[in-house]
């Protein structure tokens with residue numbers, strides 16, 4: 507090992523620096539050691555000797571940062587080309603032209619967006635936006651998020667983030683669905699509210715840009731159930747049919763995260779005399795109290811249809 511470290515490596519360093527430095531070895535900008543190119547690629551441009559993070563190009567970074575490399579490069583506002591009229595042995599504009607031809611990009615800086623975007627709306631903002639628009643597509647849980655922040659301009663978004671405005675991360679379902687398989691479905695072994703059973707194709711009208719995480723709470727209901735089910739190896743989800751429609755967005759999330767979907771068995775709810783859901787306030791209606799009042803297990807099964 508010593509022989510390699512003390513003798514061979516410096517020799518190789520000396521040899522390679524001039525001949526094939528660009529292709530086989532690269533000099534670490536942190537410690538100065540020569541690092542084998544393939545090791546550097548495997549370590550995502552982090553020096554195996556000193557842990558220094560070496561530069562990584564914008565396009566390469568996007569490909570690694572976004573799941574499956576799926577992203578959209580955002581247009582940057584155009585800037586003045588040559589405001590100070592620099593000149594050495596060439597005009598600055600000439601140099602720009604050369605570099606642009608070499609990189610096939612107009613700017614060294616790139617910004618991209620994947621499937622998530624920051625939403626700065628409060629509940630009040632969302633209600634006001636829906637009122638202003640006159641109507642909003644209705645999801646199963648009421649009006650859907652109208653997408654106010656989906657198309658915020660880059661400077662506007664950067665400005666709000668820089669000012670520390672609180673935001674939630676929303677899933678762009680249009681993009682998520684486009685990135686997923688052509689037709690997503692789940693298997694229903696029970697029945698939805700309208701008796702839906704068997705293979706259920708994901709319906710676009712039941713999807714909206716849900717919140718996946720917000721400040722101080724780094725998850726959300728939909729994200730948590732999908733990840734927890736997968737982590738716990740759940741293969742059959744049995745739950746009330748008030749969550750049947752939510753299965754559509756949850757199935758899309760599973761596709762985004764590459765998770766194996768469980769099967770579903772939705773069942774009827776036991777409703778009060780007016781057909782409303784019981785809430786936690788209605789302490790009288792628990793399984794235990796039903797059993798105490800002489801309702802048999804079979805009757806309860808019949809009530810919820812399982």
Ligand SMILES: [Zn+2]
Pocket residue numbers: 534535536537538539553554555556557558
């Ligand atoms: Zn290093």
Ligand SMILES: [Zn+2]
Pocket residue numbers: 624625626627653654655656
């Ligand atoms: Zn918003």
